[in-house]
Amino acid sequence: DQQVKQNSPSLSVQEGRISILNCDYTNSMFDYFLWYKKYPAEGPTFLISISSIKDKNEDGRFTVFLNKSAKHLSLHIVPSQPGDSAVYFCAATLYNTDKLIFGTGTRLQVFP
């Protein structure tokens, strides 16, 4: 039962362009949504989050959009840089818990 889904296993984008990573979820009881970034041989690191009561959160080059009616969120990276090449995990927390449920990840490659 995959409650958080990332249907694109990989994405390739040219440096300077926009990267859009997508995530769908099924559980209406999620209250926070997060994106984590993972480099090889390292643990995931927190990137950005959004509360379920908001529809947009921006932090520098990173913006997360939440569409609750469609149970969909996306991460926009503008402009993309080679250092952004990593695996990005979408995750969600159940209401009033710290339990994180992760998607399967999308590997982003930013080429020059």
Added chain:
Amino acid sequence: EAGVAQSPRYKIIEKRQSVAFWCNPISGHATLYWYQQILGQGPKLLIQFQNNGVVDDSQLPKDRFSAERLKGVDSTLKIQPAKLEDSAVYLCASSLAGLSGRAGELFFGEGSRLTVL
């Protein structure tokens, strides 16, 4: 500030053998998690501790996996006996409990990669 420390980084064992992983969380973090990440999948929560008490171990295969958090600081995760399907990266994470930290913001260690032959 020191991050989450884990050891060993790599371990290769044969099936039916036992293995133990150690984790030292960030100082002051009350909540500690063990996640299992199988290749091609996202991390899956095995167990969550709040100080030295278990909050959630619903996905821990208790017939072979055990975990403890001594004195609410360090933690060990043990697998005995190991199966082929236990091959994965075992990630330890810690967080500030309650309103002190951002919801869902966990700090992960580098992980312990287990290969079961």
